[in-house]
Amino acid sequence: MVITSKLRGKAQTTIPQPVRAALQLLEGDTIAYVIEGARVVITRSSPVGWRDDPFRSSAEWASDADSRAYAGL
Numbered sequence: 001m002v003i004t005s006k007l008r009g010k011a012q013t014t015i016p017q018p019v020r021a022a023l024q025l026l027e028g029d030t031i032a033y034v035i036e037g038a039r040v041v042i043t044r045s046s047p048v049g050w051r052d053d054p055f056r057s058s059a060e061w062a063s064d065a066d067s068r069a070y071a072g073l
Helices: 017-022 064-069
Strands: 031-036 039-044
16 A cells, blocks of 8 residues: 655645554654665654653653653653
8 A cells, every 4th residue: 555645845744644543643652764775664653651651741841851861761
């Protein structure tokens, strides 16, 4: 199956619904891009249980610096 999406301004695109479903992506999930020659593989990189984290809805510790600082906890 081939699924396409259009590249828009600021190099943005929408991840098509069948792809979101296959990767079980929800709002707030992170994705990883692996470059393999002339193709790119997209995977979900959010930890499996991250949605169960009681603090994920808090923006207090949501900066990139905080994510890096607390990544190993």
